Amino acid sequence: MKFSYVNPTVIEFGQRQIASVTNHIAKHHKVLVIYGGGSIKRNGVYDQVEQALQEHQWTEFAGVEPNPTVETLDKAVALVKEQQLDYILAVGGGSVIDGAKYVAAAACYDGDGWDILEHKHTITEAIPLGAVLTLPATGSESNSGSVVTKRATKAKLAFLSPYVQPKFAVMDPDVMKTLPDRQLINGIVDAWVHVCEQYLTHTSKAYVQDGYAEALLKSLKSLAQDFDKRDSDDWRANLMWTANQALNGLIGSGVAQDWATHAIGHELTALYGVDHARSLAIIQPSLLRNQMATKQAKLEQMGIEVFGLEHSADLAERTVAAIEAFYHSLEVATSLTQYNGTREQAIDDVVQQLELHGMKALGESQAITLNHSRQILENAI
Ligand code: NZQ
Numbered sequence: 035m036k037f038s039y040v041n042p043t044v045i046e047f048g049q050r051q052i053a054s055v056t057n058h059i060a061k062h063h064k065v066l067v068i069y070g071g072g073s074i075k076r077n078g079v080y081d082q083v084e085q086a087l088q089e090h091q092w093t094e095f096a097g098v099e100p101n102p103t104v105e106t107l108d109k110a111v112a113l114v115k116e117q118q119l120d121y122i123l124a125v126g127g128g129s130v131i132d133g134a135k136y137v138a139a140a141a142c143y144d145g146d147g148w149d150i151l152e153h154k155h156t157i158t159e160a161i162p163l164g165a166v167l168t169l170p171a172t173g174s175e176s177n178s179g180s181v182v183t184k185r186a187t188k189a190k191l192a193f194l195s196p197y198v199q200p201k202f203a204v205m206d207p208d209v210m211k212t213l214p215d216r217q218l219i220n221g222i223v224d225a226w227v228h229v230c231e232q233y234l235t236h237t238s239k240a241y242v243q244d245g246y247a248e249a250l251l252k253s254l255k256s257l258a259q260d261f262d263k264r265d266s267d268d269w270r271a272n273l274m275w276t277a278n279q280a281l282n283g284l285i286g287s288g289v290a291q292d293w294a295t296h297a298i299g300h301e302l303t304a305l306y307g308v309d310h311a312r313s314l315a316i317i318q319p320s321l322l323r324n325q326m327a328t329k330q331a332k333l334e335q336m337g338i339e340v341f342g343l344e345h346s347a348d349l350a351e352r353t354v355a356a357i358e359a360f361y362h363s364l365e366v367a368t369s370l371t372q373y374n375g376t377r378e379q380a381i382d383d384v385v386q387q388l389e390l391h392g393m394k395a396l397g398e399s400q401a402i403t404l405n406h407s408r409q410i411l412e413n414a415i
Pocket residue numbers: 069070071072073074077098099100101102126127128129130132168169170171172173174177179180181209210211212213214217220224281296310
């Protein structure tokens with residue numbers, strides 16, 4: 035095992051922590067507050083941010099959409115450049131935080147910001163940013179990843195850079211009170227798949243990473259079982275913390291990582307507008323079956339440690355069935371039914387997009403070719 039690990043984001047966790055924003059941004063900064071479609075105006079989060087920034091000079095950019103588009107974000111980039119803003123505060127879910135990361139990097143680059151997503155430009159600087167999380171799911175509040183969509187070409191691509199990792203993240207579970215059930219469920223499912231992408235590979239002797247991954251999966255399983263308790267402080271706090279820990283770099287350190295479910299899922303979102311988490315539930319069971327030969331031992335481990343299943347010759351398959359049942363218990367579909375044209379056309383379209391985006395060798399061993407992706411889609415659509 036060999037790795038470097040640092041997570042430099044300061045976490046301010048707990049009720050009424052939004053006030054701590056005051057202390058994390060020096061008063062000399064000119065701040066851009068960036069947010070989404072307005073949920074923060076309706077649930078009091080905006081007012082708390084305004085209160086925390088009362089001694090700061092700040093301006094705002096609203097309207098970052100779910101699955102943020104470069105078309106919208108480039109308007110924020112122009113604002114940052116025009117007004118020489120030098121700190122960004124993202125207030126929202128993964129889309130707003132990812133969007134803020136793009137703006138932070140693109141504002142320090144003279145070329146076309148989309149170059150960052152196409153890996154034609156390597157980020158060497160970015161405007162510092164902080165985050166007030168309003169939807170626990172992606173872990174974006176304390177990681178270095180960002181996913182941005184180009185509406186014009188339906189390309190949904192990701193970039194990673196330590197320069198865009200938030201300096202601090204405020205995680206007040208009270209903000210979740212206004213989340214619709216659909217988004218709470220998305221949070222459970224996205225975090226679940228994040229753990230799986232870093233756990234369901236080949237076996238390793240990484241006892242800490244495996245054990246912690248299993249603890250996170252068990253936590254998510256309990257939260258799903260206790261979904262009727264979602265209006266309690268403990269339930270909210272546990273989901274917020276679990277989703278954060280699922281993708282903050284720790285459980286993926288020094289172990290193989292997959293991410294093929296995400297790569298294929300992103301195409302479903304870009305083409306058909308499927309919620310990110312729901313795209314993963316559609317692809318993952320089919321992918322696990324397709325890759326059963328290499329993932330069998332780890333699936334068996336998950337079956338025993340997470341689902342409490344007994345040993346049997348078909349344990350790995352029973353684990354995949356248990357994962358499917360977990361999604362179904364949350365009324366999350368595991369097959370795609372809404373697409374344009376015929377099923378065959380949908381499969382062709384997704385495979386074509388994967389090829390266009392260079393996703394020709396996915397998974398922990400780069401063993402998932404376009405043909406495998408086609409097979410995976412044939413069993414998921
Ligand atoms: O825009 P507003 O009005 O704020 O409404 C949002 C949005 O409609 C709403 N919402 C957020 N907080 C709320 C709330 N509504 C009521 N009360 C609140 N407290 O929820 C809707 C969805 O928000 P969004 O940010 O899109 O959801 P999520 O956090 O699931 O983010 C999804 C995006 O993150 C990317 C996904 O691909 C997708 O684009 N990901 C980012 C990752 C990362 N940076 O590490 C990893 C993930 O795998 C993922 O790919």
